[in-house]
Amino acid sequence: MGEVIVITSGKGGVGKTTATANIGTALAALGHKVVMVDTDIGLRNLDVVLGLENRIVYDIVDVTHGNCRLKQALIKDKRFEGLHLLPAAQTKDKTAVNPEQMRELCSELAKQFDYVIIDCPAGIEQGFKNAIAGAEKAIVVTTPEVSAVRDADRIIGLLESAELRDPKLIVNRIRPLMVKKGDMMSMDDIIDILAVNVLGIVPEDEMIVVTTNKGEPAVLDNYSRAGQAYRNMARRITGEEIPLMDLEADTGFMNKLKKLIGFK
Amino acid sequence: MLEFLLRVFGKNSSSSKNVAKERLRLVLVHDRADVSPQLLEELKEDLIKVISNYMEIDESALEVNLDTSDNMVALVANIPVIRMKRTAKRSEKIG
Numbered sequence: 001m002g003e004v005i006v007i008t009s010g011k012g013g014v015g016k017t018t019a020t021a022n023i024g025t026a027l028a029a030l031g032h033k034v035v036m037v038d039t040d041i042g043l044r045n046l047d048v049v050l051g052l053e054n055r056i057v058y059d060i061v062d063v064t065h066g067n068c069r070l071k072q073a074l075i076k077d078k079r080f081e082g083l084h085l086l087p088a089a090q091t092k093d094k095t096a097v098n099p100e101q102m103r104e105l106c107s108e109l110a111k112q113f114d115y116v117i118i119d120c121p122a123g124i125e126q127g128f129k130n131a132i133a134g135a136e137k138a139i140v141v142t143t144p145e146v147s148a149v150r151d152a153d154r155i156i157g158l159l160e161s162a163e164l165r166d167p168k169l170i171v172n173r174i175r176p177l178m179v180k181k182g183d184m185m186s187m188d189d190i191i192d193i194l195a196v197n198v199l200g201i202v203p204e205d206e207m208i209v210v211t212t213n214k215g216e217p218a219v220l221d222n223y224s225r226a227g228q229a230y231r232n233m234a235r236r237i238t239g240e241e242i243p244l245m246d247l248e249a250d251t252g253f254m255n256k257l258k259k260l261i262g263f264k
Numbered sequence: 265m266l267e268f269l270l271r272v273f274g275k276n277s278s279s280s281k282n283v284a285k286e287r288l289r290l291v292l293v294h295d296r297a298d299v300s301p302q303l304l305e306e307l308k309e310d311l312i313k314v315i316s317n318y319m320e321i322d323e324s325a326l327e328v329n330l331d332t333s334d335n336m337v338a339l340v341a342n343i344p345v346i347r348m349k350r351t352a353k354r355s356e357k358i359g
Binding site: 145146149150153154157179181182183184185186189193 | 279280281282284285287288289291292295296
């Protein structure tokens with residue numbers, strides 16, 4: 001039986017979909033069978049982040065309504081053996097699927113895959129309830145901003161009342177120089193406030209824009225720091241002990257120079 | 265080095281990160297306090313237990329609320345005392 005993990009955040013725009021695409025791809029690169037499920041019905045995005053938008057025939061609503069078999073709706077990502085996407089529907093709304101259907105779908109997927117990664121929509125309404133219904137573990141994404149941390153706190157509370165205990169945190173878009181100057185909350189500040197365990201920290205990385213433009217997850221790019229962060233997270237999910245990234249290492253002038261001339 | 269300079273120029277204490285943390289702390293006290301009346305009820309029961317060791321109180325008129333006005337959160341309790349006890353009886357340890 002595979003593991004069903006939901007990636008959520010409460011606030012929109014903090015990087016749930018990017019995290020899903022990268023963690024899913026990195027797990028597949030490690031040789032696991034992975035399916036990523038987009039539950040943001042009406043606002044699907046995971047397909048474009050992965051560059052699979054032109055290959056969608058059926059979607060999650062077709063599957064839950066019995067318009068097609070599960071296998072027909074799964075899109076195989078050709079970059080990795082064992083990497084699949086179940087896309088959201090774009091023309092329906094969030095009530096097209098209910099939590100009971102999601103539970104069934106997730107347990108069916110868990111039979112066929114090692115990891116079922118669910119991309120949750122923003123908000124705490126029906127879409128959120130659907131996305132967490134079939135999950136047994138949760139990852140909460142936040143950024144070092146008051147609004148995002150506040151929403152993460154609310155989500156952690158809701159996850160706990162839904163019996164999803166011990167969620168893991170991703171702190172996304174950290175800018176080490178600003179943290180050093182005292183103008184941005186550090187990972188430790190955020191952990192202090194939210195009192196949860198960390199899955200990983202992701203430095204702000206312009207490569208994310210570039211890789212998303214191309215529809216290729218950053219984990220495929222060996223030079224991307226964010227990609228490295230997500231590769232580490234995938235290995236932690238499989239149970240490996242990987243130390244957190246040293247973000248400070250990026251801030252010094254010498255280090256930048258070294259990176260520029262290809263020493264790192 | 266950078267930290268030293270910041271300290272010299274007295275920037276650290278008013279850094280925007282600390283402002284963010286303080287604002288978050290306050291907003292979360294509000295948010296978390298909003299969540300459960302059940303928690304408040306449990307607190308009320310515990311309060312009664314403790315205070316009853318020292319004085320007799322009118323439990324039916326006891327009021328416990330979180331007052332979240334201005335930028336402070338205060339626990340406000342209104343506890344009518346009926347009679348003081350001569351000696352404190354610590355029959356059981358609370359908590």
